[in-house]
Amino acid sequence: MQDRVHTHTNGKRWTLDHPELGTGPLPITPYLSAEYFEQEREKIFTRTWMSTGKKVEEIPQPGDYLVLDLAVGKTSVLLVRDKDGRVRGFHNVCKHRGNRLAWNDRGACGAGLMCRFHGWTYAADGRLVGVPEEDMFFDFDKRDYGLSPIATDVWEGFIFINLDPDPPETLHQYLGEVVDLLRGYAFDRLPLSWSYTAEQKCNWRILRDSQLEFYHGKALHQQFAGKVMINKQQPSCHVLDAKLFRRHSMMSFYGDRRNTQRTPMELLMAQFGASFKTFPSARDMDRWPLGVNPTRSKQWFFDIYYIFPNFHLVILSPFLFVAHTMLPETVNRSTWNARGYFPQPTTAAETVTREYNKCLARDVWLEDGSTLENTQRGIESGVLSHYPVQDQELLIRHAHKVAEELLASDGQAG
Amino acid sequence: MSDTRLPEPFTDLEPLAAVWALATETERNQQRLSSTMAQIQAFYDTLLPRMEAVLTYLSTFPPEPPDTLPQEVRRLLYLALAMAEITTAVELHQQPSVPAGFEPRRFIPDHERGKGVGG
Ligand code: FES
Ligand SMILES: [Fe+2]
Numbered sequence: 001m002q003d004r005v006h007t008h009t010n011g012k013r014w015t016l017d018h019p020e021l022g023t024g025p026l027p028i029t030p031y032l033s034a035e036y037f038e039q040e041r042e043k044i045f046t047r048t049w050m051s052t053g054k055k056v057e058e059i060p061q062p063g064d065y066l067v068l069d070l071a072v073g074k075t076s077v078l079l080v081r082d083k084d085g086r087v088r089g090f091h092n093v094c095k096h097r098g099n100r101l102a103w104n105d106r107g108a109c110g111a112g113l114m115c116r117f118h119g120w121t122y123a124a125d126g127r128l129v130g131v132p133e134e135d136m137f138f139d140f141d142k143r144d145y146g147l148s149p150i151a152t153d154v155w156e157g158f159i160f161i162n163l164d165p166d167p168p169e170t171l172h173q174y175l176g177e178v179v180d181l182l183r184g185y186a187f188d189r190l191p192l193s194w195s196y197t198a199e200q201k202c203n204w205r206i207l208r209d210s211q212l213e214f215y216h217g218k219a220l221h222q223q224f225a226g227k228v229m230i231n232k233q234q235p236s237c238h239v240l241d242a243k244l245f246r247r248h249s250m251m252s253f254y255g256d257r258r259n260t261q262r263t264p265m266e267l268l269m270a271q272f273g274a275s276f277k278t279f280p281s282a283r284d285m286d287r288w289p290l291g292v293n294p295t296r297s298k299q300w301f302f303d304i305y306y307i308f309p310n311f312h313l314v315i316l317s318p319f320l321f322v323a324h325t326m327l328p329e330t331v332n333r334s335t336w337n338a339r340g341y342f343p344q345p346t347t348a349a350e351t352v353t354r355e356y357n358k359c360l361a362r363d364v365w366l367e368d369g370s371t372l373e374n375t376q377r378g379i380e381s382g383v384l385s386h387y388p389v390q391d392q393e394l395l396i397r398h399a400h401k402v403a404e405e406l407l408a409s410d411g412q413a414g
Numbered sequence: 415m416s417d418t419r420l421p422e423p424f425t426d427l428e429p430l431a432a433v434w435a436l437a438t439e440t441e442r443n444q445q446r447l448s449s450t451m452a453q454i455q456a457f458y459d460t461l462l463p464r465m466e467a468v469l470t471y472l473s474t475f476p477p478e479p480p481d482t483l484p485q486e487v488r489r490l491l492y493l494a495l496a497m498a499e500i501t502t503a504v505e506l507h508q509q510p511s512v513p514a515g516f517e518p519r520r521f522i523p524d525h526e527r528g529k530g531v532g533g
Contacts (some may be wrong), residue, residue, distance in 0.1 A: 195524040198516070223506040263505040264462055265497070272469045337524075345477035348491050349469040355439075355498035362521070363502045369516025 181291025255301020273353025
């Protein structure tokens with residue numbers, strides 16, 4: 001197979017393919033301003049499809065539910081599987097006098113969910129089915145007081161919601177090209193294997209940007225990724241491919257895993273299971289989804305898919321991907337959920353290889369995490385009014401443009 | 415400290431297990447962070463030559479949940495999981511913690527809280 005690394009990417013500046021984005025520095029205001037954040041809340045987070053970070057298999061049975069407190073939507077979201085197997089979303093708010101309906105993070109509501117205040121009971125499809133002393137109400141019809149629905153849809157098992165009661169487009173329309181590019185990836189075969197959550201005292205964009213470029217790979221993750229990224233023949237070869245969509249984007253990164261010194265534990269892990277750094281068998285590459293290693297390079301490190309506004313998929317191999325879900329809480333607080341999806345161990349030895357991969361991912365994320373609150377403090381100092389953006393940070397530049405367009409819109413987010 | 419032994423072929427690793435055979439990632443990570451690099455290196459150097467035999471042995475047992483494993487096998491598994499935990503300290507960071515890293519205590523492992531994640 002032709003290795004396009006050697007023909008196309010050295011010296012290329014992907015940003016220049018998108019003259020509408022310019023090459024100038026980006027403003028700091030969107031990271032700091034409370035007014036700006038309020039605009040984002042109104043025109044982005046309450047109007048676009050948003051990842052919940054959850055997967056359908058987390059609520060496997062009819063009646064199983066999850067609760068997601070969503071400060072940016074000023075609500076609590078109830079995700080529940082109804083008796084027909086469909087995943088539905090509701091405001092977790094009792095329609096009598098507004099009490100919180102489900103109090104646990106997750107649970108099962110076989111016979112229905114009962115409000116603790118006065119005992120109203122709702123079915124998994126949101127219908128109000130039980131009202132104690134119903135005859136004491138006046139001109140009362142239970143059908144008028146079902147739970148308030150939230151638009152909810154599923155892509156490759158990932159649950160998305162849209163707080164717009166009447167979204168102008170379906171989730172699949174919103175995802176656009178990404179659906180086809182990733183169709184066929186093993187999303188349904190790789191179980192959730194580890195998940196970390198961290199509250200960060202930083203603006204959501206700082207968190208978002210931290211996983212949206214890999215310029216930082218050689219420095220922040222020097223030990224893990226530095227050598228993998230070195231290309232002696234073509235020192236400025238970093239990006240194999242970059243695709244900017246209407247809202248979303250992707251970047252495919254160069255990396256030669258043969259450059260890493262194979263450490264003793266890594267060799268053992270590869271012998272008994274799978275290792276992060278093992279290059280997946282190139283033999284099957286032609287059968288990979290079109291969007292995974294789209295240039296079919298043998299020196300492929302990983303792909304980032306950014307689903308605007310709050311979801312990153314990082315695909316490292318046919319048997320390992322990472323999903324980041326980032327949620328703003330306030331202008332300077334955010335929640336970061338980082339998850340690894342990896343094959344289910346079949347022996348106790350594979351439990352060990354999974355642990356090795358988990359600890360490696362965790363330590364790399366701790367490196368990422370070290371920058372977030374420090375960056376927040378740095379920009380709060382007022383020292384920066386703007387910042388320069390290099391070619392490998394193109395997706396950040398694009399994301400700024402996307403947000404600007406939505407903020408400038410009259411509300412018909414599309 | 416548990417008085418369960420390790421499986422017969424690995425009884426010589428008992429002193430390591432007494433310190434490192436801990437049931438959860440949080441406990442193993444805390445043990446790593448409260449150890450000196452010399453202690454971590456000694457653990458690594460002692461277990462590494464036996465690790466292939468340990469993994470070969472563990473290959474004959476089902477993965478999880480660990481409480482379905484015989485007690486001494488479970489203890490060996492915990493020891494091997496601790497090896498996975500400290501590997502980055504030895505092979506990447508050359509120190510117990512992630513250099514200048516985010517506080518591990520604030521990076522909450524949901525998978526230990528039964529939030530829909532396999533053991
Ligand atoms: S507020 Fe829920 S039953 Fe009254
Ligand atoms: Fe990173």
